[in-house]
Amino acid sequence: MHHLPRRPRVGHAAHCSAVRRLNLWGGKRCLQKRYPSQRPSLSGILIFMDEALSVIQGAITSIINWTPSQLLKEIILVGDFSSNGELKAYLDEIKLYNQESPGLLKIIRHTERKVLAAARDTSREVAMADVVAILDAHVEVNVGWAEPILVQIQKDSTVVVSPVFDNILFDTFKLDKYALAVDRFNWERWCHYDSLPKAWIDLHDVTAPVNPSIMGILASNRLFLGEIGSLDGGMLTYGGENVELRLRVWQCSGRVKVLPCSRVAHLERHHKPYSLDLxxxxxxxxxxxxxxxxxxxxxxxxxxxxxxxxxxxxxxxxxxxxxxxxxxxxxxxxxxxxxVYPVLKPIHSTAGYGRMKNPLDESVCLDQGAIPGNMIMYYCHQYSSQNVYYHPAGEVYVGPLIAETDIDDCCLTHPGKGEKPTLEPCSKAVKNRLHIHWDFKLGRAVLNRTTKRCLETKRDTSGGYMFALQTCTTQVWTLQYTVGNWGQTNAQ
Missing domain, CATH: 1.10.8.460 (ppGaNTase-T1 linker domain-like)
Known part of the structure; x- marks a missing residue:
């Protein structure tokens, strides 16, 4: 029989664990904050698919231990058609929590796989509290996590909020504290961390909400989340649904904030259960x-x-x-x-993009390479190090498409001497008077406008390829996709 704690209050082991974490993230200023006595009610929602039963149990226990009982209306478990036999056999035993708090724990079982966004939408539809906190089941909330969320949403029901994440290592269960940061996204819609905005730093208040940002797990006024379309059930598996929601909230008269005083530790997963190929x-x-x-x-x-x-x-x-x-x-x-997001820069003048190669060997492509500045030819693959963007003004960008206004793309340059081309941040190349403008038409040579040298490749002694900037021969280049009429043979 699995041991399921039946008392919704802090046991010795849980208390020691939480205090250790509290000391680690150093939230003294947060603990000193005082909140109104009248606050909205909370539904804690845990989405899971093939989680370990003990992990789900830990998430439930942390929510019960660190959420004021008068505010916690319910905990809803949403099982997205797990195949884990342990969950099928023993999950209902978790309802033993209800013996001391009747109706606290509810379980929803999908009879078919609905994936993350749709599972989150299911839970929002059945929740009864004023505020829904939609979490993964592999989390543990920290001391004082709920109060900042509830007060922020009480002030403004159109704000969707997210806690600050810490990481629990799956093999040691050691807590890896993450610093407060702004979550950005790029044109591929990958999320990444960035430094805090100056406007927030100038507040001199480490407890102040930070915006704009992206939520992975989120809390919202239940009715407002429904009004703006909840989670988009058309999203597959997971990945990017948080960016979509961020765009929708801001564009449809809401706001997104991260709350420094709300901390949730996320247990990293050894494997991703939904899909091997995302x-x-x-x-x-x-x-x-x-x-x-x-x-x-x-x-x-x-x-x-x-x-x-x-x-x-x-x-x-x-x-x-x-x-x-x-x-x-x-x-x-x-x-x-x-x-909202002026650091994201669109580029309006791309003529062609994709993989760049020449007929000498069409199995290899132009590649950013692993060493900064050292462009290579490498076997063609799907990753962004082989992205090439040609602009009518003559710049050739190589590598991932840079999203931020304060970071440069990498420009193909002719240093002006020698035979070797380089990749340099575009503004640095201009400052150093490197030659970054090339004439190129699809299926023709790549000619530097200033030096009148062509970008070509040739075999090296090892059987690989090396670049040469030289007097043009018959070597031509192709680029995978075209924009507008640039790729047409009659285009000027």
Whole structure:
């Protein structure tokens, strides 16, 4: 029989663990904050698929231990058609928690796999509290996690909030404390951390909410989340649904904030249960969000190296989401870029993009290489180190499409002497008077406008390839996709 704690209060082991974590993240200023006595009620929602029963149990226990009992209306478990035999046999025993708090724990079992976004939507529909906190089941909440969430949403029901994440290592269960940071996303819609904005630092208040940001797990006013369309059930598996929600909230008159005083520790997973290959759902999710919410959708397609026309990506039926956008009178993506996220830069002048190769050997492609500045030819693959973007002004960018206004793309340069081309940050290349402008038409030579030397490749002694900047021969280059009429043979 599995041991299930029946008392919804702190046991000795749980107390020691939480205090250790509290000391680690050093939230003294947060613990000194005082909150109004009247606060909204909370539904804690745990989504799981093939989790270990002990992990789910730990999440439940932490929510009970560290949420004021008068605020915690319910904990809803949503099982997304797990195959784990332990969950099938013993999950219902978790309801022993209800012996001391009747009705506290509810279990929803899907009879077919609905994946993350749809599972989250199911839970929001059955929740009864004022505020829903939609979490993964592999988390443990920390001391005082709920109060900042509830007070923030009580002040403004259109704010969707996220805690600050810490990481629990799966093999040692050691807590890896994460510093407070802003979560950004790039044109591929990957999330990454960035430094805190100066406006927040100037507040001199380490407990102040930070915006804009991205939520992975989130809390929201239950009714507001329903009004703006909840989670997009058309998203596959997971990955990118948080960016889609962020765009929708901001564009449809809400806001997104991260709360420094709300800390949730996320247990990293040794394996991903939903899919071994996430490339298909990630492309689906990225293009789906781009079609609905991003006027600069071409940037997403180019970043993923997907053709702008006849992409072959089935992003599903978006008609209901477009109708929602119209109903809510949502603002444009251009407004979002100017007013919420100005660090994201669109590029409007791309003539061609994709993998770049020449007929000498079409199994190898131009590649950014592992050593900064040292471009190589490498066997063609799908990763972004082989992305190439040609601009009519003459710049050739090599490598991932840079999203941020304060970071440079890598420009192909002719240093002016020697035979070896380099990759340099574009602004640095201009400052150092390197030659970054090239004449190139599809299926023709790549000619530096200043030096009149061509970019070519030749075999080296090891059987690989090396670059040569030399007087043009008959060597020509191709680029995978074209924009507008650049790729047409009669284009000037």
């Amino acid at each position: 490339s298909i759902p990630l492309k689906h999710n990225a293009t789906r969000a781009a079609e609905i919410w991003m006027g600069e959708k071409d940037m997403v397609y180019m970043a993923w190296n997907i053709p702008l026309q006849n992409s072959g990506i089935d992003f599903g039926d978006v008609s209901s989401r477009m109708a929602l956008q119209k109903k809510l009178k949502c603002k444009t993506f251009d407004w979002y870029l100017k007013n």
